[in-house]
Amino acid sequence: MEAVKLRNHAFELFNVSLKSVTPCTMMLNSLKISGNILSVGDQSYVLNNNVHIVAFGKAVIGMVKTAEDILGDHIVDGIASIPSGIQSTLKSFGKWDFLPSVTSKVKLIEGSTNNCPDENSLRAAQEIKKLVTKCGENDIVLVLISGGGSALLPSPTPPLTLQELSTVTQMLSKKGATIQQLNTVRKHLEELKGGGLAKAAFPAQVISLILSDVVNNDLNFIASGPTSQDFTTPQQCFDLLENFDLLNCVPQSVFTVLNDRSQSEEFKKDSESEHTLKKSVASFHCRNVHNVIIGSNVIALNSALKYADSLGYGTYLLSSSVTGDAEERGQMFALLINYICRTMYSKNKPDQLLVKNEFDLLHRGLEKSQLNELCKVVTEYDQCSKPVCILAAGETTVNVVGQGMGGRNQHMVLSAAIELNKLLETDVLSKYAITFLSAGTDGQDGPTDAAGASCDQTLIKQALKLNLKAEDFLRTNDSYTFFSKVDAGRYLLKTGLTGTNVMDLQIILISPIS
């Protein structure tokens, strides 16, 4: 019973954190209007029925809606490239405040099912390019960007085709490339990325409002930095393809595009310095651009912490930038759960297994100071009989080798569950109710209909009773099938597309069994 209560709490915490990152709230905090003056951060713009909206990403539909509420008749026209099915999902969840009015001047184009660029998103990207290209210096181009923007703004440089672009990005993603690596390649294979949109919009005044889904909020990589100056090079793309052993697999046109780009003026060495000409060309086009990050996972984490506190948990924020291999991170979280249980169980008495646990965690990248602090707070919570809530967030990667269905969150949770099952042998875990949840705030983990999954220390044993061997599902990247089968799929978290996107959240809840 206790475990089910914790699982429900974890789902609630996740939903609360989603609410805190609704695009509407963040847009209202960022755009201020007084008379005909629009203020965005420290910049002001004169409004004169001169605003053109272009938007792309999983969270931009709600951003468009709020921009319309704020700017009203100043909006002339607009195009938004949004994920397939998002309007009907938002309607079915009653999220009317995310939906632009039927008389909206912004044309919504749905595309890129499962984050794969398609003809619809290609058309949206072409229309976006056309719209910004016709804008002059008195026009304001309001660019609304969120994660998923790369797939929703495909602009392959000929002779590369849309299909070939998809193939290359999927190959890299499945090999476990980070979003920075993936988007480095996209920036050199596509026209509108890496500052390309800013270039097309020049000389208009460009305001980019960006909801971050990238660790450390690096502008250059969110949706492949369409309005920010790029500092990567075609050579880096060759190196990446080589490192991932893909040089012999990618289509010939990839080499054509990268080679052409290497030879272009932008990348020729400036004879006077080691800098490339590219920097000055790009900074020229970006000088009219005001890029503003309007929100990130820190907001989501803080609201979850607050809610956990109101439920009576003692809370601790572990990290807002969890990266690395999902399977390894899953093991790390399991060890961390065990470490916390041991810390509480040992009541400050010498405990050799605790020392070993700490050593393992240090080995997996957690810092000594962090573990000391964690021990201290957990002991305090235990002394006043508080259950514990640890939160983390970020984006991991998976080296997909199998043919199964899954996503990085479900993969991580399955890996954690396997490790917890092994740790159960040490006997301390059985004295605590625990839940571990990892889920994507966009509501879609990989190409599945689940946002993520949760587990406790009994999951693997339950699966074994059904003749399901968790290790096999992990090896074949089939975590979704696994979670769908155990306990009638109750460990899966299904939110539908959420209309926001600030990476993934991890939630650990631990409570002593009374």
Ligand SMILES: Nc1ncnc2c1ncn2[C@@H]1O[C@H](COP(=O)(O)OP(=O)(O)OP(=O)(O)O)[C@@H](O)[C@H]1O
């Ligand atoms: N069967 C699978 N098992 C585990 N992970 C998978 C599987 N298939 C895909 N993935 C992982 O899912 C991720 C891609 O999912 P998706 O396209 O939804 O990315 P995303 O990061 O959520 O998108 P964006 O950042 O653009 O919003 C990659 O990390 C990929 O390795």
Ligand SMILES: O=C(O)[C@H](O)CO
């Ligand atoms: O669209 C993308 O490139 C990713 O979501 C990172 O922003």
